[in-house]
Structure formats: structure tokens, C-alpha cells
Amino acid sequence: MQEVQSDKISPSLRPIDCFGLTQLAEKGKTNPASGKVTLKAKTVTEGQFRNLTFIRDLAPVIIDEPPHLLGENTAPNPSESVLAALGACLAVGYVANASSRGITLSEISIELEGDIDVSAVWGLGDIPPEKVAGFTAVRVKAHLVGDASREELAEIVAHADRWSPVANTLRNPVVVTSTLA
């Protein structure tokens, strides 16, 4: 069994299971229907704007609001959490892509920024929400260090951006429907 080295000793990030990656890619190509799943979550309000979301048997995800939006500032707010989801999704793509190309990455950090109009959360009357609410643009700047040319690293960034589930969730229209139970 391979010993996991600390970042101080090893120049590479802790590697994923490359054989498992090949198997996943094969499964996705030979049996695409197997990838169609329904993900579930349950959000419970603790109080004020602080919410706990339960996913599988994991510790709850905490999301709050900052003080100027009347929150208790104990955790990122919902839209910031979307940026976190996008950053992590792209990073998974970089790692998987680099691994499949035989490239070892020693550092990944991603700066994300998203333009949003938060005045809209209060309901602006005559302006339809699709014109004012939610992110309009999200910019991602990826810092990658690894044993590859700049061109190869740029290809990894482009490929992950193109196929990232969260990037596509943002980019493409998703049907969101709410009902009272």
C-alpha cells in the first residue's frame, strides 16, 4: 500500500486511483445510461438565515448570511456556496484530466468571482427576476503547477470547464420547481 506523504515532503498532490478512473471512463462510454442519477439533499432551518443541509450520512453543510444581509456570519452564503461548488467541480476535472494524461500536478488553486445583483432578493416589482436575480457571469482563473507545458495545462483547464457538471448547471437552463409539501 502506498504511503501518503505530507505536502511538505511530496511535490505532488495526493493522487487518485488511476485504474479506477479508467474504469469509470469506460463505464461512462459503454453504458452512458448508468450515469443518470438523482442526487438528494435536505435543508433544515436552524434559525434566522442559518441552514443545515443533510446529504447522505455526511456532516451537514452549513450556509448562513453575512451581517449586512442579517445573518450570523457563521458560514458562506448561498451564492458564495455555488462558487465553492464550481471551484471544487473544476478542480476534480483538473485532477482527473491530468491523471488520464499522465501529468502530475503539485498545486491547484482557483480564483472565482461572480457578478450578482443582491438587491433583487427583496423583489423589485416590475423587473422580472430573470433580469436581475442570480449570477450573470462567473470568471475562473486557475493556477496549475505540474510536469506539463503551459499548453497542456491550458488544455486541462479548457476540458474541465467544458465538461464540468457544475459549470454546465450554471451555463445551461435548469428547470427548478418548488411545491409546498
Next chain:
Amino acid sequence: MQEVQSDKISPSLRPIDCFGLTQLAEKGKTNPASGKVTLKAKTVTEGQFRNLTFIRDLAPVIIDEPPHLLGENTAPNPSESVLAALGACLAVGYVANASSRGITLSEISIELEGDIDVSAVWGLGDIPPEKVAGFTAVRVKAHLVGDASREELAEIVAHADRWSPVANTLRNPVVVTSTLA
């Protein structure tokens, strides 16, 4: 100063600052430009598919993958994190809306499910990613308990759904661009 009562004693959820809410709504209406902001985040890969996202000066958001997707299962995955963001965003809307209507809510829980094709993350070749990657539909079922009629509670759910920043981020096309630093 108001004492915050524990949920065991008080039948209502810990209330928000209603005066602050009125001020925010006024500010949004009289000076909508003040609401245009750019949110920021920085994602750093720890190893494998485990990523830490730093937002303001808060503790990092941890996002991982489950074992069948080669992760270490220490936290929700990126798309599940999007569901958490949506749930929390809608809950903020329920609380704000109920407060502004003078309704006291004693319980909010939200079931979320999202349809996604994860086979697409590996790149399916000829199929363009917008056809296969990311959520296609997200369904929300809100359980609300409060001193209001079912009709009023349904109005709260509908209003939050319509104006939620995260719901609109999902519903409307967002321009996502990635560059290598």
C-alpha cells in the same frame, strides 16, 4: 437585548432583525445599483478530489467525492453542494418573506432532488456537454409550519422560488469562463 431561546423552549425559529429587513428592502428599491456586487472565492486542492474553498475569513468549505467516484467521502460532492446552496437560499427567502408578512414560522425543512448524468464528466466524445452535463431538473418540496393559512405558506414558497438568487442562477444561462493564470 433579546435572549435567544433554545428550540426546545420556543415554538418559533430564531427570528431575524425585522427592522433591518425593511431597511434592506428599501435600499434595494430606492438604490438598486447598490446591490450589484462581485462575490469571490478561492478553491485549493488538498489532494485527490478533496478541495477547500476559502470565502472571506470563514472556515473553508470542504467538498469531496464519494468512493464510487474515487473520492474519500469526507464531504458532499460539487453537485450535491449546489443543492445545499439552493436549499439554503430558498430557506432564507421563506424566512424573509414570512417576516415581512408578519408570519412566524416554527419549522422549515426542504427536500431537494436533482437529475444529473454523471457519465458525462468523463467526456462522451460526440455528444456536446450541454446535452449531458449538469443538472437538467431540480425539484424542491418545502415543509413549512407557521401561523398562516396553507395558501399564505404556498405564496411564500412561490415568491422565494421566483426571486431566489440561486434558483435564478440555475434557471438562467450564466456566462462561465475559465482561464489559466
